Amino acid sequence: MAPPTDSRIGIAALKALLAERSPLGPLKVMAEQVGRFFQIPLPGFKPYVVFGPEANRKVLVSEREKLLWRNHDPVTDLLRRGVLVTDGQEHDQYRKLMEPSLHPSQLDGYTQMMLEKSGQVTAAWQDGQIVDMLVESRKIALLIIMQALFSVDVWDDMSRIWTPILKAIEYISPGSWIIWRKIPRPGYKKHLRILDEYLHEIISNRRQTGDITRHYNQFTDSQLPNPDLLQHLIDAGLDDNTIRDQMLTMLIAGHDTSTALLAWTFALLGQHPEIHKQLVADLEQDERPPLLDQVIKEALRLYPPIHIGNRMVAEDMEFEEGTVPSGSRMFYSIYLTQRDPSIWENADQFCPARFERGRKTPSFSYIPFGGGPRACIGAAFGQAEARLVLAYLLKNFAFTPLNAEKIHPHMGATLEPWPGVMMRVMRRGSGVE
Numbered sequence: 525m526a527p528p529t530d531s532r533i534g535i536a537a538l539k540a541l542l543a544e545r546s547p548l549g550p551l552k553v554m555a556e557q558v559g560r561f562f563q564i565p566l567p568g569f570k571p572y573v574v575f576g577p578e579a580n581r582k583v584l585v586s587e588r589e590k591l592l593w594r595n596h597d598p599v600t601d602l603l604r605r606g607v608l609v610t611d612g613q614e615h616d617q618y619r620k621l622m623e624p625s626l627h628p629s630q631l632d633g634y635t636q637m638m639l640e641k642s643g644q645v646t647a648a649w650q651d652g653q654i655v656d657m658l659v660e661s662r663k664i665a666l667l668i669i670m671q672a673l674f675s676v677d678v679w680d681d682m683s684r685i686w687t688p689i690l691k692a693i694e695y696i697s698p699g700s701w702i703i704w705r706k707i708p709r710p711g712y713k714k715h716l717r718i719l720d721e722y723l724h725e726i727i728s729n730r731r732q733t734g735d736i737t738r739h740y741n742q743f744t745d746s747q748l749p750n751p752d753l754l755q756h757l758i759d760a761g762l763d764d765n766t767i768r769d770q771m772l773t774m775l776i777a778g779h780d781t782s783t784a785l786l787a788w789t790f791a792l793l794g795q796h797p798e799i800h801k802q803l804v805a806d807l808e809q810d811e812r813p814p815l816l817d818q819v820i821k822e823a824l825r826l827y828p829p830i831h832i833g834n835r836m837v838a839e840d841m842e843f844e845e846g847t848v849p850s851g852s853r854m855f856y857s858i859y860l861t862q863r864d865p866s867i868w869e870n871a872d873q874f875c876p877a878r879f880e881r882g883r884k885t886p887s888f889s890y891i892p893f894g895g896g897p898r899a900c901i902g903a904a905f906g907q908a909e910a911r912l913v914l915a916y917l918l919k920n921f922a923f924t925p926l927n928a929e930k931i932h933p934h935m936g937a938t939l940e941p942w943p944g945v946m947m948r949v950m951r952r953g954s955g956v957e
Contacts, residue, residue, distance in 0.1 A: 532557075533553065533557045533558065536553045537549070537550035537554060540553045544933075546932060546934060546935055547935055548831075551573065551860060552860070552863075554573070560574060560575050560576040560579060560845060561843050561844075567703065568703050568704070569703050571853040572837075572848045573854070573856075573857055573860075574843060574848075574854065574856050575856060575857040575858075575860040575861045576860075576864060576889075577867070577886045577887060578843075578844070579843060580856060580861060580888040580891055580895065581887070581888045582841065583833065583854075583856045584888070584891070584895040584896035584898070584899075585895065585896040585897075588897070588898070590837065590839040590840075590841050591835040591837060592835065592836040592838050593608065593609055593615070593835065593836075593898075594609050594610060594611055594836070595609070595836055595853070596705070597696075597705070598696050598701060598709075599696045599834075602692060602696055602716070602772070603769055603772060603773050603776075605765075605766055605769045606769040606772065606773030607619055607622065607901075609773075615898075618770055619898075621753075621756050621757055621770075622753060622770065622774070622901055624756060625672070625673060625749065625751075625753040626753075626901055627904075631905065631908045633748050633749040634748060634749070634905070637748060638908075638909055638912045638913060639912060641667040641668050642664050642912075642913050642916045642917065643916070644667065644679060645663045645667070646660075646917070649949050649951070651949070651951055652949075653948070654946055654948050655947055656945060656947075657786070657790040657791075657923075657944075657945040657946075658787040658941060658944045659944065661782070661783045661790070662779065662780075662787075663682070664786070664913055665786065665909070666682075666689070666783075667679060668779070668782070668909060668913075669775060669778040669782070670779075671748070672748065672752070672905075673753040673754065673771075673774055673775075673778065674726055674752060674771065675748070675752050675754065676726055681722070684718070684722065685719060687715060688715040688716065688718045688722075689719065689775070689776075691711070691712055691715035691719075692719055692776060693776065693780055693936060693937045694712075694936070695716065696776075696937050697935070698935050719772070720772075723771050723772060723775075724764060724768060726754070727754070727758075727767050727768065730754055731758065753770075753774065754771065757770055776937065777900075778906075780829070780936075780937050781829040781830060781900075781902075781906060781938055782829075782906050782909055783940075784827070784829035784939060784940050785820070785824060786910060786913060786914065787940065787941050787944075787945050788823045788939075789819060789910070789914060791928065791931050791941040791945045792819070792822075792823055792826070792874050793923070794923070794925030794945065795925070795929065795931075796874055797925075799819065799874075802815060803816060803819060803918060804918050807915055807918055812911065814880070814881070815876060816914065817911070818876035818877065818878075818879040819876045819914075820907065821876070822874060822875060822878065824892035825862045825890060825892065826862070827859075827941075828858045828859060828862060828891075828892040828939065829892070830858065830892075830894070830938060830939075831857070831859040831938075832855050832856070832857050832858060833855060833856045833857075834853070835853070835854050835855070835856070836851075836854075837849065837850055837852045838850060841854070858891055861891065862890060862892070864889070868885070893906075921949050921950065921952060922949070922950045922951075923948070923949060924947060924948040924949075925946070926946040926947065926948060927944070927945070927946045931943075931945060
């Protein structure tokens with residue numbers, strides 16, 4: 525059979541874009557028709573795309589020194605000198621400062637706080653109310669990350685920072701700026717300024733009060749690990765602007781990824797009521813049943829929040845299928861790797877059992893948190909958060925899905941379920957769930 529022509533691939537990619545309403549559709553078409561190495565054929569935007577275990581190994585470990593994280597795009601504009609968009613010694617310095625607050629040894633200290641923040645959000649729910657679990661998950665994740673890293677309870681500040689945070693996420697999401705970098709982008713400046721002012725207020729308040737004993741709530745005996753991330757940054761002698769860059773990086777990356785994971789898990793449970801029912805039953809018998817971890821891992825496989833990695837190529841890179849020349853933009857696709865049918869049986873199906881103990885997949889075929897020296901610094905924190913929050917919500921509330929079959933992935937700063945995850949909620953024990 526003759527290989528498809530460029531025009532046939534282009535038509536198929538366009539059809540996929542229209543059908544799925546997401547660039548993920550065309551990416552899947554290119555992967556199916558061309559393979560694990562291809563170039564996106566858009567005017568003024570022709571990045572290379574690679575995926576698969578061997579490509580991931582090169583990008584993340586063996587040839588990572590040939591790649592730069594810093595780009596000329598809105599992500600760099602927003603985060604400035606944030607740890608995600610710096611390279612070399614500068615990056616290593618910031619990461620070293622951040623690691624203590626997010627180290628797995630600290631996770632037990634966050635447990636009670638995570639549960640209480642979940643309760644703070646759900647206390648407002650009424651029996652029979654319809655809630656969007658994309659929105660509710662964001663509230664919980666935002667409260668948790670701000671308390672954990674900066675010792676700030678933002679509950680009373682939600683009305684002030686909610687829209688600015690959403691605008692910051694929208695600012696760095698894929699859009700027409702990909703094709704036309706200098707396209708006017710009105711509607712952001714005011715909101716980004718508000719967010720900056722809020723973060724600088726937190727820094728200023730901490731400098732005035734000095735280090736604190738981190739009892740985050742006067743009505744509880746719980747205490748978080750001390751010092752927090754903010755204090756580490758101040759103690760290291762960083763200036764306010766650099767601290768702001770790290771805070772905003774962790775605020776966006778730390779809560780938006782957790783938001784996506786929680787929301788996608790509820791979307792998938794809504795689409796698979798038998799697994800939902802079994803998980804609830806298991807949670808009644810076990811605080812951490814195996815199925816809970818399997819569901820989380822499978823949600824991360826199908827819909828990894830950071831679904832694609834963006835790099836600039838500083839030195840030619842040789843792949844089995846071709847060469848990516850120096851100066852090019854290159855993406856490595858976590859999404860395509862984790863749905864590769866040559867690796868995963870029934871790759872597009874939700875099957876938590878594939879993560880039962882003892883089952884193995886090739887190295888670098890499952891990388892929802894990246895890999896190598898720059899793997900996600902908050903991976904352990906995010907997974908612990910997901911386990912605790914999901915267990916709390918599923919044990920305390922019955923969820924009835926309302927739009928499960930209409931949800932599709934949206935490429936924002938993370939991969940989100942769109943247009944939301946609508947659920948009717950009922951408190952368990954109310955007698956009407």
